[in-house]
Amino acid sequence: MKANCWMHRKSVAIQDVPDPKILNSRDAIIRVTTTAICGSDLHLYNGFVPTMERGDVLGHEFMGEVVEVGRGVNNLSVGDRVVVPFPIACGGCLACQEGNTSLCENSNPNSWMAATMWGHSPAGIFGYSHMLGGFAGGQAEYARVPFADVGPLKIPNGLTDEQVLFLSDIFPTGYMGAEMCNIQPGDVIAVWGAGPVGQFAIASARMLGAERVIAIDRFPYRLRMATDRAGATETINYEKEDVQEALNALTGGRGPDACIDAVGLEAHGHGPMYAYDRTKQALMLQPDRPTALRQAIQACKNGGIVSVIGVYGGFIDKFPMGAIVNRSLTIRSGQCHVHRYLQPLLQRIETGQIDPSFVITHRLPLAEAARGFEMFMNKVDNCEKVVLKAA
Amino acid sequence: MQTQRMMRGAHLVQSSWQEEGIERLENGRGAGLAQRESGVVRRATGLGWFSVALGAAEILAPLAIAGIAGARIRPQTRTAMRLLGLRELANGAGILSQPRASAWLWARVVGDAIDLALLGKVLASPRCRRARTLTAMASVLGVTALDVRTAIECSRNERGLAEPEGIHVLSAITVNRPREEVYRFWRDLEHLPQFMAHLESVKVENGRSKWRAKGPVGVPIEWEAEIVSDQPNENLAWRSCTGADVPNQGSVRFLDAPRGRGTEVRVELRYDPPTGALGAAVAKLFGAEPGQEIAADLRRFKQVMETGEVLHSDASIHRGPHPARPSGPSSDGDRKRTLGRGSRQQKERRVAR
Numbered sequence: 001m002k003a004n005c006w007m008h009r010k011s012v013a014i015q016d017v018p019d020p021k022i023l024n025s026r027d028a029i030i031r032v033t034t035t036a037i038c039g040s041d042l043h044l045y046n047g048f049v050p051t052m053e054r055g056d057v058l059g060h061e062f063m064g065e066v067v068e069v070g071r072g073v074n075n076l077s078v079g080d081r082v083v084v085p086f087p088i089a090c091g092g093c094l095a096c097q098e099g100n101t102s103l104c105e106n107s108n109p110n111s112w113m114a115a116t117m118w119g120h121s122p123a124g125i126f127g128y129s130h131m132l133g134g135f136a137g138g139q140a141e142y143a144r145v146p147f148a149d150v151g152p153l154k155i156p157n158g159l160t161d162e163q164v165l166f167l168s169d170i171f172p173t174g175y176m177g178a179e180m181c182n183i184q185p186g187d188v189i190a191v192w193g194a195g196p197v198g199q200f201a202i203a204s205a206r207m208l209g210a211e212r213v214i215a216i217d218r219f220p221y222r223l224r225m226a227t228d229r230a231g232a233t234e235t236i237n238y239e240k241e242d243v244q245e246a247l248n249a250l251t252g253g254r255g256p257d258a259c260i261d262a263v264g265l266e267a268h269g270h271g272p273m274y275a276y277d278r279t280k281q282a283l284m285l286q287p288d289r290p291t292a293l294r295q296a297i298q299a300c301k302n303g304g305i306v307s308v309i310g311v312y313g314g315f316i317d318k319f320p321m322g323a324i325v326n327r328s329l330t331i332r333s334g335q336c337h338v339h340r341y342l343q344p345l346l347q348r349i350e351t352g353q354i355d356p357s358f359v360i361t362h363r364l365p366l367a368e369a370a371r372g373f374e375m376f377m378n379k380v381d382n383c384e385k386v387v388l389k390a391a
Numbered sequence: 392m393q394t395q396r397m398m399r400g401a402h403l404v405q406s407s408w409q410e411e412g413i414e415r416l417e418n419g420r421g422a423g424l425a426q427r428e429s430g431v432v433r434r435a436t437g438l439g440w441f442s443v444a445l446g447a448a449e450i451l452a453p454l455a456i457a458g459i460a461g462a463r464i465r466p467q468t469r470t471a472m473r474l475l476g477l478r479e480l481a482n483g484a485g486i487l488s489q490p491r492a493s494a495w496l497w498a499r500v501v502g503d504a505i506d507l508a509l510l511g512k513v514l515a516s517p518r519c520r521r522a523r524t525l526t527a528m529a530s531v532l533g534v535t536a537l538d539v540r541t542a543i544e545c546s547r548n549e550r551g552l553a554e555p556e557g558i559h560v561l562s563a564i565t566v567n568r569p570r571e572e573v574y575r576f577w578r579d580l581e582h583l584p585q586f587m588a589h590l591e592s593v594k595v596e597n598g599r600s601k602w603r604a605k606g607p608v609g610v611p612i613e614w615e616a617e618i619v620s621d622q623p624n625e626n627l628a629w630r631s632c633t634g635a636d637v638p639n640q641g642s643v644r645f646l647d648a649p650r651g652r653g654t655e656v657r658v659e660l661r662y663d664p665p666t667g668a669l670g671a672a673v674a675k676l677f678g679a680e681p682g683q684e685i686a687a688d689l690r691r692f693k694q695v696m697e698t699g700e701v702l703h704s705d706a707s708i709h710r711g712p713h714p715a716r717p718s719g720p721s722s723d724g725d726r727k728r729t730l731g732r733g734s735r736q737q738k739e740r741r742v743a744r
Contacts (some may be wrong), residue, residue, distance in 0.1 A: 023703040053706075072699065092697035094567045094652055105567075106694045109704045112687055124704065134706025146702060 003057040003140030004369035004388075009047035010056060012370050020136060020144035025072035027053045030084065034161035035062035035138045037372050037386045038169055039195050040264070040311045044128070045373055048265055048287065049313055051131040053114060058369075060086035060126040061168040062138025063161060064390070066152075069270065073149045077374030079249040082152035084145050085338035086169045087123040091150035095123075102335035107147065108133045117314070122335060139369055141390060153342040156350070162357040162387060163349055166200070171356045172341035174200025174262065175207075177309035180332040181258035183208045190214040190247060190256035190299065191232070192292040194222035196231060196385045198262035201330065202230040205260070214250060216243060216292075218268065221382040229358045247299045255301035256363055263292035264310025273318075280317060287314035297323050299329075308333035366390055424530050431544045435492050438499060438541060441534075442483030449476030461523030462513045473625035475509075478502055493549050503535040556661040560681045564689040566696045567653040573696060574624045577656075586691035586701060588684065599632065606672065612637060634708045656692070660685060 005015045009361040012291050020029055038061050043049050066076050076082065088108075089101035101214035104123035108114060113131040124146075127137015136144065142144035145152060155164050174197050181189055189205045191198050205213045212233040215226035226232035236246045247255060265288035268274070273291070280286040296306050297320050306329055323329065348354050361384040364372045372386040401578070417531055449456050453472030454464055462468065482502060485495035510528045513519045566573050578599050584590040591603040591611055604612045614635035620628040628642035639662040644654040660681075664672075691701045 020705075023705075024700055026700075089696075090698045090702075092567065093693075094565075097567070106690075106698050106702060109702055110706070111690055112683060124702075130706050134704045136705045144705075146704075147698070344696070 001141040006056045025070040026147045027070040029068040030064040030143050031067045032062050032064040032220050034165050035059050035388045036251050051129045057136035058127045059137035059139030068345045081155045083167045085151050090147050099340045101337045101339040166356040170196045171200045172338045173336040175204040176336045177201040177260045177307050178204035180307040186211045187208050187257040188212045191260045192216045193262035194226045199230040199359050200231045201260045201262050206231040258305040259296035259300045261293045261296045261308045261310045264353045265312045267291035286317045288316045290316040303328045305330045362386045434541045439483045439486030442479045446476045446479030460527040461520035463518045493546040499538045504532050527566045558681050560685045561659050562685040563657040565648050566693050568696050570624050570645050573654045587688045
């Protein structure tokens with residue numbers, strides 16, 4: 001089959017790879033109909049995630065049709081149309097039973113690698129390095145889905161692929177980012193990053209009752225989408241204004257009630273601090289570049305919540321712990337526990353509260369995945385979200 | 392009552408871990424050894440700083456040092472001296488900061504040889520200042536003697552510390568299943584190879600069990616073992632019978648995890664490989680970190696108990712190239728590098744067909 005493979009830094013390519021096989025009794029094989037390039041794929045693309053190997057099949061946002069099930073899968077049949085959550089979860093461990101599926105204790109066969117880096121291992125993830133399991137991803141014609149009796153969500157007829165595909169990652173991720181803000185009626189929420197996850201964080205914050213949502217980015221087209229489609233009430237272009245000052249001006253000097261970092265380890269910025277971070281990252285002295293996170297912490301109101309859904313992989317420098325302690329801030333974070341949001345968010349789509357396909361700006365055949373990565377990476381042609389279609 | 396038992400259990404485990412620590416300390420480092428060691432360490436540290444100082448001098452004042460050695464100054468002398476200086480600096484840093492100083496001390500010996508060779512070359516050249524060069528050679532020879540002595544002693548000490556005194560590992564994991572169920576599964580020793588990577592099979596016959604472990608060169612290691620303690624749902628201990636090539640024992644305790652989080656499984660394994668080739672082979676089998684091996688075994692045990700089987704990913708069952716790997720050459724720039732692997736995989740596929 002054809003699959004989009006990580007070749008080396010800044011290079012992905014469609015390759016012929018062996019078809020996936022049932023390896024465990026609770027596996028299913030999915031014929032992928034629609035998949036997408038995630039912002040976090042760009043971290044792999046740019047070489048910021050260790051333990052990627054040449055030829056690894058990428059992709060953790062995918063959906064398709066079940067073509068084969070293992071003998072341990074009783075709830076799916078061949079022909080079912082499903083969306084697959086990006087974290088792999090067994091359903092039997094304590095983390096899964098408590099709903100923290102991205103912390104599944106059994107789904108990472110290479111857990112020791114992750115434990116070496118992070119102390120303990122989280123769940124395995126499709127197409128996201130060997131440290132997170134070494135599972136082939138979904139930017140391919142077919143994909144093997146372990147624990148298929150737990151993860152995949154059956155999609156009712158009447159909904160298009162593009163309406164439901166983002167249940168696999170970015171919609172629940174943005175939603176969890178907003179949920180972690182513990183939004184009360186009248187709250188003001190600031191969201192760093194108006195990429196696809198940021199858009200869903202904005203939309204979710206509004207759905208959860210935020211009165212005002214301030215979107216922060218540097219691309220006018222993204223800020224436009226945030227106000228026109230996701231429901232942001234104000235925007236800040238950080239290349240034009242000082243974020244801290246602008247937020248103070250917009251919130252009567254108090255700062256937002258909660259701040260969402262939907263940017264992660266490759267944040268952009270300006271000034272000497274940004275140059276310092278950029279240099280340290282380039283010299284491999286600091287794996288992650290926390291410009292947005294630092295701003296979010298500094299800007300948040302006293303006693304507020306900083307919700308981090310952008311991806312960080314390792315260590316950061318100049319972490320403003322003083323602001324957190326002295327101003328009673330709460331940091332909340334996590335890879336999204338997608339499974340617990342599948343049904344409720346599907347319902348919001350079915351009842352027309354949101355149509356997640358609004359973020360899609362480009363549709364390409366799978367064969368042009370490399371071009372998609374380049375466009376998304378370089379924000380060519382106002383690129384917000386690239387969806388890849390099976391031939 | 393449940394709490395009481397748990398506390399007692401936890402205490403038992405703790406004290407046994409502590410005892411192990413003390414025993415190892417006494418075996419590994421006698422007072423005399425420690426003293427001898429400290430002398431070597433002091434000398435190694437001195438040599439490390441000597442390297443740093445000499446390196447700095449060679450980098451900062453290359454021509455002056457070359458002059459001291461009696462060498463004629465040529466255009467490339469400055470660069471050559473600075474390179475030597477860099478080598479010294481790296482060497483010094485290695486000795487001062489790395490856990491295995493011996494390797495860096497031996498690197499110093501190699502460096503000494505290079506220096507002597509260079510000085511020899513200087514001596515052979517017509518316009519050198521012989522007295523200076525000979526003095527320099529004598530000094531280097533003196534330092535070389537000190538380097539060799541320190542390197543030998545340091546190596547000996549490090550070997551002494553690393554000497555296998557038996558492989559002894561402790562590891563624990565929490566399994567989200569009732570204690571009875573977890574005990575019952577483990578009690579059937581024939582289940583162990585399902586999750587213990589180094590075991591090929593365990594067969595239970597007439598109260599004794601026959602164990603077969605993977606050998607390093609394809610020759611399996613076999614032994615018989617007997618259960619020495621069995622308190623249902625609480626603990627289980629086994630030991631190899633006399634005559635085993637590699638005497639070994641193991642025990643596992645089962646404790647209720649707090650807040651109904653399932654069962655804590657605490658495993659202790661001890662292998663006493665004989666000295667010599669077999670011992671080395673067994674040690675190799677367990678890798679550099681036997682603790683990590685048993686931890687991985689327990690992760691798999693947890694998978695079996697909680698999900699029914701050991702989970703595989705494309706990468707976990709295939710070392711090196713795996714199914715999620717390209718089978719043909721790729722884009723132009725990479726063609727050369729992929730050809731080898733690609734053609735090998737294609738061959739494998741042909742064979743498979």
